[in-house]
Amino acid sequence: MTRPGQPRAPDAPGSSVTVPAAAVGASTTDEWERERVRFSDVRMLVPALIGWAALAATLTRPSATRWLIGLAVVVLLAGVRRTGAWSRSVLLVAAVVLLLQVAGAGQQAMRTLGILDDLTAARAVASLEVVVTSDPVTRTARAGGDPVVVVKAKASEVSGRGRTSTAYAPVELRGDDRLLKLRWHERVRVEGRLAPPRPGSPLLATVRVSEHEVLSRAGPVAGVAETLRAGLRRSVDPTPADSRGLLPGLVIGDTSRTPEDLTEAMQVTGMTHLTAVSGSNIAIVGGLVLGLCVLLGIPRRWRPVVVALAICGFVVLARPEPSVVRAATMGLIGLIGMSRSRRGAGIPVLAGAIVVVLVVDPWMARSFGFALSALATLGLLLFTRPWGDAIARHLPARLAFMGPAVAIPVAAQAMCAPLIVLLQGSVSIVGVVANLVAAPLVAPATIGGVVAALVSVVADGPAQLVGWVAAVPTLGIARTARVMAEVPGGTMPWPDGAVGALLLAALTVLLVLTGRWIGRMVLLAPLVALLVVGLTAAMTVPTSVATWPPDGWRIVFCDVGQGDAAVLSTAPGRAVVIDTGPEPGPVDDCLDALDVEVVEALVLTHFHADHVEGLPGVLAGREVRQVLVSPVAEPGYQVGEVEGWTRARGIPASPLAAGDVLTFGALRASVWAPARRIAAGSVPNNASIVLAVDVGGVRALFLGDIEREAARDLLLRMRRDPEMASAAAGFDVVKSPHHGSANLDSELMEAVRSPVAVVSVGADNDYGHPTPAHLAMLRRNGYAAYRTDQRGSVAIVDGGDGDGGVEGDGDRDGVGVRVVTAK
Numbered sequence: 001m002t003r004p005g006q007p008r009a010p011d012a013p014g015s016s017v018t019v020p021a022a023a024v025g026a027s028t029t030d031e032w033e034r035e036r037v038r039f040s041d042v043r044m045l046v047p048a049l050i051g052w053a054a055l056a057a058t059l060t061r062p063s064a065t066r067w068l069i070g071l072a073v074v075v076l077l078a079g080v081r082r083t084g085a086w087s088r089s090v091l092l093v094a095a096v097v098l099l100l101q102v103a104g105a106g107q108q109a110m111r112t113l114g115i116l117d118d119l120t121a122a123r124a125v126a127s128l129e130v131v132v133t134s135d136p137v138t139r140t141a142r143a144g145g146d147p148v149v150v151v152k153a154k155a156s157e158v159s160g161r162g163r164t165s166t167a168y169a170p171v172e173l174r175g176d177d178r179l180l181k182l183r184w185h186e187r188v189r190v191e192g193r194l195a196p197p198r199p200g201s202p203l204l205a206t207v208r209v210s211e212h213e214v215l216s217r218a219g220p221v222a223g224v225a226e227t228l229r230a231g232l233r234r235s236v237d238p239t240p241a242d243s244r245g246l247l248p249g250l251v252i253g254d255t256s257r258t259p260e261d262l263t264e265a266m267q268v269t270g271m272t273h274l275t276a277v278s279g280s281n282i283a284i285v286g287g288l289v290l291g292l293c294v295l296l297g298i299p300r301r302w303r304p305v306v307v308a309l310a311i312c313g314f315v316v317l318a319r320p321e322p323s324v325v326r327a328a329t330m331g332l333i334g335l336i337g338m339s340r341s342r343r344g345a346g347i348p349v350l351a352g353a354i355v356v357v358l359v360v361d362p363w364m365a366r367s368f369g370f371a372l373s374a375l376a377t378l379g380l381l382l383f384t385r386p387w388g389d390a391i392a393r394h395l396p397a398r399l400a401f402m403g404p405a406v407a408i409p410v411a412a413q414a415m416c417a418p419l420i421v422l423l424q425g426s427v428s429i430v431g432v433v434a435n436l437v438a439a440p441l442v443a444p445a446t447i448g449g450v451v452a453a454l455v456s457v458v459a460d461g462p463a464q465l466v467g468w469v470a471a472v473p474t475l476g477i478a479r480t481a482r483v484m485a486e487v488p489g490g491t492m493p494w495p496d497g498a499v500g501a502l503l504l505a506a507l508t509v510l511l512v513l514t515g516r517w518i519g520r521m522v523l524l525a526p527l528v529a530l531l532v533v534g535l536t537a538a539m540t541v542p543t544s545v546a547t548w549p550p551d552g553w554r555i556v557f558c559d560v561g562q563g564d565a566a567v568l569s570t571a572p573g574r575a576v577v578i579d580t581g582p583e584p585g586p587v588d589d590c591l592d593a594l595d596v597e598v599v600e601a602l603v604l605t606h607f608h609a610d611h612v613e614g615l616p617g618v619l620a621g622r623e624v625r626q627v628l629v630s631p632v633a634e635p636g637y638q639v640g641e642v643e644g645w646t647r648a649r650g651i652p653a654s655p656l657a658a659g660d661v662l663t664f665g666a667l668r669a670s671v672w673a674p675a676r677r678i679a680a681g682s683v684p685n686n687a688s689i690v691l692a693v694d695v696g697g698v699r700a701l702f703l704g705d706i707e708r709e710a711a712r713d714l715l716l717r718m719r720r721d722p723e724m725a726s727a728a729a730g731f732d733v734v735k736s737p738h739h740g741s742a743n744l745d746s747e748l749m750e751a752v753r754s755p756v757a758v759v760s761v762g763a764d765n766d767y768g769h770p771t772p773a774h775l776a777m778l779r780r781n782g783y784a785a786y787r788t789d790q791r792g793s794v795a796i797v798d799g800g801d802g803d804g805g806v807e808g809d810g811d812r813d814g815v816g817v818r819v820v821t822a823k
Helices: 039-058 063-079 085-111 116-121 177-181 220-235 241-252 260-268 279-296 300-318 322-338 343-360 362-366 368-393 402-424 431-456 460-485 497-524 526-540 584-593 615-619 636-649 708-720 722-728 746-751 772-780
Strands: 016-019 035-038 125-132 137-139 148-160 163-175 187-195 205-216 426-428 491-493 553-557 566-571 574-578 598-604 627-629 653-655 661-664 667-673 690-695 698-702 733-735 756-759 784-787 794-798 817-821
Touching (some): 039 362, 085 163, 085 343, 085 362, 116 125, 116 148, 116 163, 116 187, 116 205, 163 187, 177 205, 220 241, 220 460, 241 260, 241 300, 241 460, 279 431, 300 431, 343 362, 343 368, 402 497, 426 431, 431 460, 553 698, 584 615, 598 615, 615 636, 627 636, 636 653, 667 708, 698 794, 708 722, 708 746, 772 784, 784 817
Parallel strands (some): 163 205, 598 627, 627 653, 733 756, 756 784
Antiparallel strands (some): 125 187, 137 148, 553 566, 553 794, 566 574, 661 667, 690 698
């Protein structure tokens, strides 16, 4: 016998549990519909998740591993009894695992058919016939080289070394700007050198393209898609920059025109999912069409057909790439799950969709995008309806419809947050709030963009009018991202890797289970709740929110990732900036935090991307009076970018060379290098401007990215020049060269030995910086090393009486500076 409201234990497969309405927030069972959770639904999802995990773990393993797993599963299937609920569950898990392993093995075998694999291993020159599967994307090359255009494609035929065979494998084309003319789904013949992709990549080869020829244009579907996409872009051309770039991203995932600072703000606030075609886009379009069907009185049996046709049309607009088809699948499942009449079907359909997607494309097992889509869809199925009802009960009757609108982003954020931690190693405190504020604006913006694209086929004038209507909510989304990104402490550092993800998942589950109790306690004891919140904030909010920047700072090495940017104070609100980092956002934020309004001079030590690409961030909202650059104008692409940015603002630019002297307020700087062009090693790195500066009594040496050859040249000139030799003995701080590279001259670092060395370096960078050899050299010469990847921005503060200490590594007698870090 069970008590009233107590769930009855299941006694047969497929039985259900009636969860009291109070469990989802209702006060009585008569007021609110009871939710029914079927154990058979869960039994469908668990095998899909186990099969998914097994496929992801074995995807790049040798074929023998899959054969062993398959054999073990067959033995299990043969030995398990066919009766009983648990036996059937085990059989279902085993069957799904076996199916996915067979699919993975089959796909792997198809990828290695023909000679493409052998030619790739040999790095041979070959000719391939491919079908383009993505739009061309321009990427900045490593080490600051010329940009590379990257295009994804699927190979169907390959010829090389006198042989020709068919192929069935994804490849990546890399080449110059001629590849920008390629269009989605064109059939192209390319010639170039093959190379293996990165380990674990779904690609079979990369092709460095030397020549290409378009064999056939894309079909009518691709033509319609391109017409609609171009029409959408034209419809928003007259609108402000934020809407002009963001609206195509919201509708079709085209972020090519989104301002860089807006992209940065959306990353900080966890809103980048809005600019990727996802299940939410599909759900919005499908929900709109379903509502129109109801208003127009279309019979119920025809509504699914109409909705499916509308979604197919949207897929054509966004292009039926694998990610878009995946989003359409998940969006349809979300619509099913949010429907009261069909909610019970959502979880089994999701489980089936996961299995089908992985059978068709096993490499989705390691796709973060697929995982995020599946988790977000599961969140919609489990939480949108009960949470939406609970929220609606606390809203005025006229606003009750907002309950599900608020519940959707909260449910998606709760499910996806642990996985997002793996991607960015931090937790966005303002992410939920930002997404809640933006959520009501996404639907009208998306719908307006779709309508504008359709109207553009008829005429651009009306389409631009609709584009302005859609731009209004889009600007609201952009403003939300920008405002929330400026909230102090909006992003909280979090442990990296699986440990951080599991910790956040556990905290999320705990919050979901105790949410009602916490809400009740807040209502009954608001003062206690306020004290708990205050104590938690005091323990978790970084102290840098209140203490950064420190008073009396002379030099700040900004944390800009894998690059350099330093700020030297010349007067209140004025500074000299040395380098800008690889992106505009971080250096802009650093200068804002330091209240720098006037940049007396911007020194670009050399033209590599990790030192100059952040220049627009320095220019944003500030007066920059002059730009001083290396006399070696290489590489050409970055030189052209710098010239374009400075010319557009009318800022004079001039080169520096050894012997020049700079004076700005409290700052005096001598240029020690370059004295000549050094052809050995990296020419741009060895042409780095080396500055010996005195900033209000703090003496520092900035070594740019000089390598062993330039360092040796500088050391020899120091030995011949008594003034340089004398100055070398008195530095308080040295900016360690080239982000901690092993390519340095240890004798130079010994000659300019100082109490403090700062290594400007990005966390988890691909270069292995700083190297163990570099760090060992610093320790051997008595430097206290401060790394921006570990400490954040590093400030050098005048110690005053010469008896200051090096904060964080113990006091060092006689040092006249203090080091304060942002972390």
